[in-house]
Amino acid sequence: MEDSLPLNLCQVKKSSLVINRLYTSLHSIALLALIFYRTSTLLEITKTGNKSMPFVLFYVLVFASELMLSFIWLLNQAYLWRPVYRTVFPERLPEDDKLPAIDVFICTADPTREPSVQVMNTVISAMALDYPANKLHVYLSDDGGSPVTLGAMREAWNFARFWLPFCRKYGIKTSSPEAYFSVAGDGNVSSKEFTAEKEKIKEEYDVFKERVNKIKENATTIISKNHPSIIEVGEPDKAEMPLLVYVSREKRPSHPHNFKAGALNVLLRVSGLLSNSPHILALDCDMYCNDPASARQAMCFHLDSEISPKLAFVQFPHNFHNISDNDIYDSQLRTFFTLLLVNHSFKLRFNSSINQLIPLFNGMIQNQWYGMDGITGPINCGTCFYITREALCETSGSIQEDTNVGQLRKIFGPSNEFIKSLNRKIKSNIIKDEARCSSALLQESQLQVGFRYFSVVEDYFTGFLLHCKGWNSVYYNPQRPPFLGTASTNLGEMLVQNTRWTAGLIEVAISKYSPIIYGPSRMPILACMCYAQLAYYPFGFIPSWCLSIIPQLCLVQGIPLYPEISNPFFMVFVYLFLSSNLKHIQEALSAGHSIRTWMHEQRMWMIKSVTCYFYGSLNAIMEKIGMREASFLPTDKAEDEGRTKLYKSGMFDFRAPGMFIIPMCTLVILNIVSLLIGAVKIIHTRNYGEIFIQAFISFFIIVVQYPVIEGIFFRKDYGRIPKPASLLSTMLAGIILSLGSLVLIY
Ligand SMILES: O=c1ccn([C@@H]2O[C@H](COP(=O)(O)OP(=O)(O)O[C@H]3O[C@H](CO)[C@@H](O)[C@H](O)[C@H]3O)[C@@H](O)[C@H]2O)c(=O)[nH]1
Ligand SMILES: [Mn+2]
Structure with a gap:
């Protein structure tokens, strides 16, 4: 059967x-x-x-x-103990009308370091995921509160009205227009109709880019650190169009904002009231969807009744579009994911590196996510993962019939609307409140839901706590890279980024959450060892x-x-x-x-x-x-020609x-x-x-x-x-x- x-x-x-x-x-x-x-x-x-x-x-x-x-x-x-590899059969998924809805979260913070055209390509490619459009809702969080980003998003919405039907009609896989037009694009190349339409869309795309660049040129404010919440909803007017929502949470200089984790939690709340999809795809603004199939691939795990009750997230690899064959800085972080642009195959590839300074003894082989996948699942990598709302909000565990409002507020914060959304019964229009820093959001460090604030590597830490609670995860590395990002190919940027990651990991390593103290009673010892390796290396x-x-x-x-x-x-x-x-x-x-x-x-x-x-x-x-405060300066994703030339x-x-x-x-x-x-x-x-x-x-x-x-x-x-x-x-x-x-x- x-x-x-x-x-x-x-x-x-x-x-x-x-x-x-x-x-x-x-x-x-x-x-x-x-x-x-x-x-x-x-x-x-x-x-x-x-x-x-x-x-x-x-x-x-x-x-x-x-x-x-x-x-x-x-x-x-x-990591070496029991590496596994996985295969999926999306053709066996139920009919479209039986698929669960997905909310896509995209975070951006600065239109200068994160150029708007690039960010909008991520937004558009996410809108073009191969999934029923009425079950797809894309949320863009703008931590820069920037009129540039908002304007660019409006333009992206207009352009998507041409682009999405084109992608659907011709089965375009490279659904980021920039990538599609700059690399040899896929699709039905032979037909005349296709060629004509492609030309027309290319013109539309050039106009779109021009307009976005104009918005930046003419803008008087680029970034605001002091503003109320701004929310704008693009309601679908065509069958191919998913919902698109712009969210810029309230920012006040006196309030801590908890960087990306704070932004994601605001999206969690806002989307809870708007679409409340049971599944969430999180993306960094420079990680565009390179294969629209990833949503269905992820569902092959989330809808598998044997693993789904404990499955928190499906992690896809971070692949990058700007890696040179001679990757001098190891910008691709090969040891974590094994980027296989050369050799995409289902055979298991051991991506390991012996991280060592002095050659004589250490040999710290990193054979990362495949190895963790064979235990309780890979760590969370911050982007390119499909997570369940339930794992983040623990809805089934904490909301019982008899849980009183006071207890609920302790768990989820004081927003009644959000609490109601957890029961999936009530929708509300008062969503702006959810993006206010003065409402529930500031106390979230004490709350036990959403993305955790304790460390600047919120991905690692949130994944760790989920695994501690008994959730599992899955690593899936398909043949075609499902997402492609912009790797840092600038030595200085990279070293700053790695310093931030180290600070985040060591924060955990020297706290009560140290994987070797907090972990052993909560997860298998091999999983603890993997988390500890990352915290202590x-x-x-x-x-x-x-x-x-x-x-x-x-x-x-x-x-x-x-x-x-x-x-x-x-x-x-x-x-x-x-x-x-x-x-x-x-x-x-x-x-x-x-x-x-x-x-x-x-x-x-x-x-x-x-x-x-x-x-x-x-x-x-x-x-x-207490001598220093945590900081998170987004990496510079704008291309610098001179540097790129040297790197290449x-x-x-x-x-x-x-x-x-x-x-x-x-x-x-x-x-x-x-x-x-x-x-x-x-x-x-x-x-x-x-x-x-x-x-x-x-x-x-x-x-x-x-x-x-x-x-x-x-x-x-x-x-x-x-x-x-x-x-x-x-x-x-x-x-x-x-x-x-x-x-x-x-
Ligand atoms: O205050 C902030 C800072 C950053 N971001 C966004 O967070 C994402 C990641 O920032 P980036 O500068 O690209 O940092 P990376 O070091 O490249 O990010 C890696 O490491 C982070 C943890 O440190 C993870 O959250 C990311 O998913 C992972 O790609 C970007 O989309 C930013 O726009 C915000 O939304 N608000
Ligand atoms: Mn990044």
């Missing part, structure tokens, strides 16, 4: 599972051997007492670093700093910190280095990438750990002790804040100097066995960071490292080396 056929299939890739577990076991044994070696050596050193205090301290720091990296590596193994900055300074200082003095070549434990270090790197390379290759990808990811990990992870952790700690040609653009460039250069210079002195020592004494590993560490860092060396010494273009930064870094490296030598000599 057709009805009884499953809507989706979940398979475990057995062969990869065997390889993974074998890798984990062997690597663990090697780590145990390392710990044994370090402990016994340390005991010996302290017993004999013939080593200086600073040396012992350095030795302990190196050992502690190795332990920390091993801990993060261990957490990482949860930024602490990798500590070992990163230690291991890119201490072995080098000792190298300069000819003091060995590692076993010499003739020592059997030497092989343990060699094994750990090779095993983690070969696994990383294998995973990059099997995902259709080249060995270059491995190099880029190594480099970016080193750079991020000594900068973003360090600053982000510092920010989180300062927030915790595979050249680093070092025009980034000094706080990122200087530590990076300092460490690279320090490693160069140490290696040179080390090499001279080796030639002089002819004894390379004892300090081989230390020399190799510096050598490896220098090779991986070659673009930085090029930026300091060889490049002449505007993307090079500025002279003052190079000078300052050289001085700092000199100071560290002299202090190190002083300490070690005496």
Whole structure:
């Protein structure tokens, strides 16, 4: 019977599972051997007492670093444990009139950093989802309260009246007009009628863009931080048109607004009164729908009666349209999602990266969402997911017949209208109140519904709490990328963004919600390990700093910190280095990438750990002790031609804040100097066995960071490292080396 056929299939890739577990076991044994070696050596050193205090301290720091990296590596193994992949059968879904409604939430905040034409492309592509139009409601949240965005949305509405019928008629998949007209568009290319219509629509689109740009040019206010709520509803006047609603929540300088999570919660309330769909698709303003099929694909999970009672959300991957083949900054975050523009297939791809600074021990393989999918489901990634209203509002759990109004208000805030909407009985016109910051919204930090405010990575945190409550999620990575976003291909922007993410993750890591404290009684231990890995990996900055300074200082003095070549434990270090790197390379290759990808990811990990992870952790700690307030500056999505050109040609653009460039250069210079002195020592004494590993560490860092060396010494273009930064870094490296030598000599 057709009805009884499953809507989706979940398979475990057995062969990869065997390889993974074998890798984990062997690597663990090697780590145990390392710990044994370090402990016994340390005991010996302290017993004999013939080593200086600073040396012992350095030795302990190196050992502690190795332990920390091993801990993060261990957490990482949860991802490798049971990766699964999924298939869906949308053709088995019920008839259109039986499908549940969907509300689409799109957030934007700043028409300068987030150009309106781009935002409207996301809006239009969402309106063009392959779903009954009367069951689709698109909400645009404008945190900039900008007349530019509102005007652009009106234009988008007008343009959509041509565009949507065209897409429906010819089955256009690339439903973002910008992408459709700039890349070779799909559709029924051969017919004359089609070509004529396409021409006409193209003209309409050009007019639309022109008008939107004019609005910006003529605007007197671009952004407002002090305004009442503004809501405008575009009522569908054609069968193909879904509802489109503009929402700009009230903003007052004195009220905290909780960034994107606050915006999403306002949409949750406003839509609760207007359409109240049981399913919600959340999108960032730069993530357009690249395949209208995603709604039905998601429904293959949400309507599967076996998994749906506990299914909170279906997460799709973040793919990007502006990634170069030679992705020098790892802008695609390959390790999280495996972006497979090259090799889209249903075979399981292990997207892992060995995030490591010092090659010898860590191998923190990140094989992320497939791995979590095999446990309780992937984390929430903030965009490209279909979530149920019930999971966010806990309607079934908290609204009982006998729950009194007082209790309801405690849970959902004081808005009676919203509370009524939860019962799906009453609709109201008083929606503007829902977008007011003075109503329910401000107290939401205490409320247990919606997107949670506690951390600036509201996606990670909200998903974590949902999993803690027993909800599950699903990761679905179809052949055609369902959504395409604008990745940051600007080094400075990217490092700032990563610092914000780190701050958000560390906020959780050092709170009562730490996955290793809050999680174990609420979710399977493997799921806890995945969440903990994400929360704690930024602490990798500590070992990163230690291991890119201490072995080098000792190298300069000819003091060995590692076993010499003739020592059997030497092989343990060699094994750990090779095993983690070969696994990383294998995973990059099997995902259709080249060995270059491995190099880029190594480099970016080193750079991020000594900068973003360090600053982000510092920010989180300062927030915790009340010395700093959380902030969320949206990334710049406007294209800068010069930067894009450098990125596309595979050249680093070092025009980034000094706080990122200087530590990076300092460490690279320090490693160069140490290696040179080390090499001279080796030639002089002819004894390379004892300090081989230390020399190799510096050598490896220098090779991986070659673009930085090029930026300091060889490049002449505007993307090079500025002279003052190079000078300052050289001085700092000199100071560290002299202090190190002083300490070690005496
Ligand atoms: O006060 C704010 C700040 C941001 N945004 C919107 O939030 C989205 C994400 O902002 P972006 O600057 O693109 O940040 P990213 O770091 O790229 O976002 C990633 O990380 C965030 C968590 O830090 C997640 O919420 C996002 O979904 C995820 O793509 C954008 O649509 C913004 O318009 C708001 O609506 N209000
Ligand atoms: Mn973004």
